[in-house]
Amino acid sequence: DGGITQSPKYLFRKEGQNVTLSCEQNLNHDAMYWYRQDPGQGLRLIYYSQIVNDFQKGDIAEGYSVSREKKESFPLTVTSAQKNPTAFYLCASTIPPDTQYFGPGTRLTVL
Amino acid sequence: AQSVTQPDIHITVSEGASLELRCNYSYGATPYLFWYVQSPGQGLQLLLKYFSGDTLVQGIKGFEAEFKRSQSSFNLRKPSVHWSDAAEYFCAVDAGGTSYGKLTFGQGTILTVHP
Numbered sequence: 001d002g003g004i005t006q007s008p009k010y011l012f013r014k015e016g017q018n019v020t021l022s023c024e025q026n027l028n029h030d031a032m033y034w035y036r037q038d039p040g041q042g043l044r045l046i047y048y049s050q051i052v053n054d055f056q057k058g059d060i061a062e063g064y065s066v067s068r069e070k071k072e073s074f075p076l077t078v079t080s081a082q083k084n085p086t087a088f089y090l091c092a093s094t095i096p097p098d099t100q101y102f103g104p105g106t107r108l109t110v111l
Numbered sequence: 112a113q114s115v116t117q118p119d120i121h122i123t124v125s126e127g128a129s130l131e132l133r134c135n136y137s138y139g140a141t142p143y144l145f146w147y148v149q150s151p152g153q154g155l156q157l158l159l160k161y162f163s164g165d166t167l168v169q170g171i172k173g174f175e176a177e178f179k180r181s182q183s184s185f186n187l188r189k190p191s192v193h194w195s196d197a198a199e200y201f202c203a204v205d206a207g208g209t210s211y212g213k214l215t216f217g218q219g220t221i222l223t224v225h226p
Contacts, residue, residue, distance in 0.1 A: 004154075031212050040120065043214075048212070096205075097207065099160060102147075104154045105154050
């Protein structure tokens, strides 16, 4: 079955620690996206990539980093510079401007 | 700045009642419009989308939405709500142009369904 997978489902981070969230798709989509979701704020775009080896900052990129070495993979690193990382993180992919397909999400909690 | 507004944070309806969720956007040209649904702790699922053509679009689960250019709105409707429709609903817009493929989301509307 084609789809998007995210791992882990739950992740806990200690102060000062970097953590990496995984996002993989087998839909052969060119573009991939990372969103952050907080209650009452909808989804906000962190980073996006329209082709391999290229990515752009979204609206809230500070404290995050990404890479796009393979078409199928778009990992997100939450660095220690992100002061309030507790949130639900969603990955999506598409062939623009068609529907974005979303993964099941990763819930990150800072201990 | 471009924006998407869902004026209703929380809506409660009785099962079997009709439903309308509002969405307004502020963009210069006609954007690409989407409605997504999210169950707690899950990803988003597409209900329907509008790119061009007929302004009344049909989606999954009995939902429909109407694009009204004059009102910059894309409201979601359902004639008879089922208890399983309880979820959070998001309107999203792709402005096209240099924003091609980037979605801007509304704040979401939480739907509660009473038996």
